[in-house]
Amino acid sequence: MQRGFPAMRRAFASAVATAVLALALPAAAQDGAALLGRAADAARTLNYTGTIAYQRAAGVETARLIHVNDGGEEFEKLYNLDGPAREVIRSNGEVRCYYPDAKVVRVEPRTFRNAFPSLSPQQQSSLAQYYTVRKGGVGRVAGLEAQAWTFEPKDGLRYGHELWTDPTTGMLLKARMLNERGEVVEQIAFLDIVLGAKLGPEAAKPTWPVSPPDWQVRRPRTGKLVEADTGWVVAKLPPGYAKVSEGRLGGRGGKSDGAAQLVFSDGMVAVSVFIDRRGGTQRHVGRARQGSLNQFSVKQDDYVITALGEVPPDAVQAIATSVTRR
Amino acid sequence: MNEDISRLMDGELDDDGAVDRTLAGLRQDGAMATWMCYHVIGDTLRGDVAASARLSGRIAAALADEPTVLAPQRRVDRPATWAWAMAASVAAVAVVGWTAVSLTDGPASTVALAREAASVRADSLRPQVIPAEYLLAHREMSPTTPIQGLGPIQRVSVTGDAALAR
Numbered sequence: 001m002q003r004g005f006p007a008m009r010r011a012f013a014s015a016v017a018t019a020v021l022a023l024a025l026p027a028a029a030q031d032g033a034a035l036l037g038r039a040a041d042a043a044r045t046l047n048y049t050g051t052i053a054y055q056r057a058a059g060v061e062t063a064r065l066i067h068v069n070d071g072g073e074e075f076e077k078l079y080n081l082d083g084p085a086r087e088v089i090r091s092n093g094e095v096r097c098y099y100p101d102a103k104v105v106r107v108e109p110r111t112f113r114n115a116f117p118s119l120s121p122q123q124q125s126s127l128a129q130y131y132t133v134r135k136g137g138v139g140r141v142a143g144l145e146a147q148a149w150t151f152e153p154k155d156g157l158r159y160g161h162e163l164w165t166d167p168t169t170g171m172l173l174k175a176r177m178l179n180e181r182g183e184v185v186e187q188i189a190f191l192d193i194v195l196g197a198k199l200g201p202e203a204a205k206p207t208w209p210v211s212p213p214d215w216q217v218r219r220p221r222t223g224k225l226v227e228a229d230t231g232w233v234v235a236k237l238p239p240g241y242a243k244v245s246e247g248r249l250g251g252r253g254g255k256s257d258g259a260a261q262l263v264f265s266d267g268m269v270a271v272s273v274f275i276d277r278r279g280g281t282q283r284h285v286g287r288a289r290q291g292s293l294n295q296f297s298v299k300q301d302d303y304v305i306t307a308l309g310e311v312p313p314d315a316v317q318a319i320a321t322s323v324t325r326r
Numbered sequence: 327m328n329e330d331i332s333r334l335m336d337g338e339l340d341d342d343g344a345v346d347r348t349l350a351g352l353r354q355d356g357a358m359a360t361w362m363c364y365h366v367i368g369d370t371l372r373g374d375v376a377a378s379a380r381l382s383g384r385i386a387a388a389l390a391d392e393p394t395v396l397a398p399q400r401r402v403d404r405p406a407t408w409a410w411a412m413a414a415s416v417a418a419v420a421v422v423g424w425t426a427v428s429l430t431d432g433p434a435s436t437v438a439l440a441r442e443a444a445s446v447r448a449d450s451l452r453p454q455v456i457p458a459e460y461l462l463a464h465r466e467m468s469p470t471t472p473i474q475g476l477g478p479i480q481r482v483s484v485t486g487d488a489a490l491a492r
Contacts, residue, residue: 108462199470224466225463225466225467244467245467247464249459261463261467263464263467269463270467270480272464272467274460274463281457281459281460282457282460288456290461293456293461293464295456295460306460307330308456308460308461308464309464
């Protein structure tokens with residue numbers, strides 16, 4: 001993995017920032033930032049098996065999750081319990097998705113983990129400035145006593161969050177996003193969980209061979225984000241959001257000629273902005289929504305600009321419509 | 327009948343009797359599909375995908391309440407024109423797709439199916455979806471998956487069939 005040094009730098013910066021912020025922020029906000037960091041650490045470092053329920057607008061999906069940390073190396077297996085069988089195996093810096101009905105394995109050369117840097121000082125202060133963080137009561141989730149937390153947004157440009165964590169390990173057991181009317185837009189929770197189980201990497205092995213002989217192996221069209229100055233800016237960025245990354249999606253063969261991507265975050269969620277040539281990935285304009293994810297696309301000259309994030313529709317629209325050349 | 331449905335939608339049926347007759351007519355002859363089709367087309371043309379999604383939810387609920395709409399007990403004696411038969415089937419596909427979308431939120435098969443219906447303006451019926459490529463690129467950078475396994479479950483449902491369809 002090529003990210004050793006920046007990761008260390010980030011970890012150091014984050015430790016310094018945390019120390020500085022510890023003096024500057026109200027207790028609840030400190031707790032809020034610490035809570036998120038602790039939850040992310042627990043999910044990475046612990047062994048656990050559990051059943052997850054994921055709920056959006058109309059439906060609930062359930063899945064089984066097995067996570068193994070074997071001497072610092074992570075292995076993870078996730079498979080759904082309803083609908084057509086799907087299995088996701090995460091190991092060795094890649095993610096393999098198995099589609100047994102189609103006899104296809106899709107390989108993603110990314111881990112979907114650790115890519116997001118620790119909260120920067122700016123993000124931590126955004127968190128405090130744009131959310132009211134409250135420690136709630138203790139309730140039961142997945143058979144465990146869980147500590148509830150609420151992150152209530154102070155404006156209409158973000159969703160509210162309710163989190164329940166295991167007080168002992170910090171592991172997140174349940175998370176909810178709420179819109180401005182207090183309706184749940186997305187909810188995810190463990191129905192049962194065994195924390196700290198004794199597991200080896202074999203527990204997270206795929207049901208099928210790594211590449212079954214008569215299956216098709218597919219690799220995605222675009223690669224990772226290659227950091228670069230794209231020449232694009234968001235002129236009217238909603239308050240509290242700061243840029244965390246900017247670059248181009250790698251094309252085939254490691255060429256970085258794909259869409260430009262800019263990522264902004266308020267510490268809690270992220271909004272990605274994609275700037276693609278017309279006739280590229282996004283051909284439609286207007287709004288789209290999947291669970292807590294909202295998208296807004298607009299045409300500008302020879303480009304289609306899309307903002308996408310776990311934020312209300314107005315926020316992605318405001319961002320997409322204010323993208324401009326620097 | 328189709329014209330009445332259209333006028334009903336546009337609020338142009340001012341005679342209560344006509345409204346009642348049209349509403350009653352919706353229970354027969356696959357007229358429900360026509361009504362749905364008009365709505366889906368209208369919503370899509372207005373770019374109001376959310377309305378379409380809401381509509382599909384309402385329709386799904388209505389269908390659940392009224393199984394007879396799906397399985398009429400007597401055959402239609404007035405044959406629909408081929409164009410409407412086609413439109414109705416596309417509407418059904420769109421609605422089934424949307425129902426699937428609302429259940430799994432995946433782009434699923436609607437797009438592919440709508441494309442196959444060549445004689446209808448499939449474009450106008452295609453629901454807006456979030457491209458899998460963007461979704462994955464965004465997920466990679468998003469801090470919102472503190473339960474680490476929870477990102478993939480969304481990918482399972484969201485990119486599953488769309489990714490395969492390419």
